[in-house]
Amino acid sequence: MARRYDTNDATDRVTGLREAASAVRRGELVVLPTDTVYGIGADAFSQEAVGDLLQAKGRGRNMPTPVLIGSPNTLHGLVTDFSELAWELVDAFWPGALTLVARHQPSLTWDLGETRGTVAVRMPLHPVAIELLTEVGPMAVSSANLTGHPAPENCDAAQEMLGDSVSVYLDGGPTPGNVPSSIVDVTREVPMLLREGALSAEELRKVVPDLEVAN
Numbered sequence: 001m002a003r004r005y006d007t008n009d010a011t012d013r014v015t016g017l018r019e020a021a022s023a024v025r026r027g028e029l030v031v032l033p034t035d036t037v038y039g040i041g042a043d044a045f046s047q048e049a050v051g052d053l054l055q056a057k058g059r060g061r062n063m064p065t066p067v068l069i070g071s072p073n074t075l076h077g078l079v080t081d082f083s084e085l086a087w088e089l090v091d092a093f094w095p096g097a098l099t100l101v102a103r104h105q106p107s108l109t110w111d112l113g114e115t116r117g118t119v120a121v122r123m124p125l126h127p128v129a130i131e132l133l134t135e136v137g138p139m140a141v142s143s144a145n146l147t148g149h150p151a152p153e154n155c156d157a158a159q160e161m162l163g164d165s166v167s168v169y170l171d172g173g174p175t176p177g178n179v180p181s182s183i184v185d186v187t188r189e190v191p192m193l194l195r196e197g198a199l200s201a202e203e204l205r206k207v208v209p210d211l212e213v214a215n
Contacts, residue, residue: 005017005171007172016170017131020132021136023167024042027048027049032141032172033155033175035097036177036179036181040053040142040166042139050113051111059147064114064115070123070133071134075102075121078121080103080104092206092207096181096198097125097181098184098204099182100183101185101187102119144166153175182199185214188212
C-alpha cells in the first residue's frame, strides 16, 4: 500500500522525506514534486529500480530516464568532457528548468536505458526535491504519468495513474506549471537545443550566442 505525505505540513514533510529516502535506498519508487511537473523517481544506480520505473510508466528502454541531482558539484562524478559553455549554462540556469545532455563517466555502473553513453541531467528548483536528492544522491526521474498521458501537475493525478507501483508519494501541492524543462545537448562543440520548454532559445542564447536548434 502506497503512503502519501503532505510536504506543506512541517511534521508530515519530515516523516515523508525520511520515508521516501528509505524507499529509494530499498530500490523502491517514489513520486516527488519538481519545479515543472511531478516526477517518479528511483535510485539512479539500481538497475532493477530503474527497470521498475520504466515498467510503471509503460515506457521502453529506447526512452532512457533523465537524472536529477541536488547540487551542481555532483556533476563532477557523473559526466566527462563537460565544456566551459556547459558550465556557463549550469551557472546561469541551475537550479531550474534546464536539462543538459552530457557524456557520462564510462566507469559508472548504471543502466538508464539506451543512452549511447550520455545522460540527461538536471537540478530542479524545488525545495522538497532538492532535500531528497541531497539525502539519497542522484535519482532517475521521469514525469509521473503513464506513457501517452499528460504529465501530472498535482499528486492526485500522479497517484491515479501510478497507484501502488509507487511506495511513497510526496504531495507538495500543485506545481508552478506543466511546461517541461528545455533540453540542451552539450556533447557537441556547439550546444544544441533539442527541446524548447520553460526556457526559450532566446533566453539560452544570452549565455550561448551560437546555440543551434534541432529541426
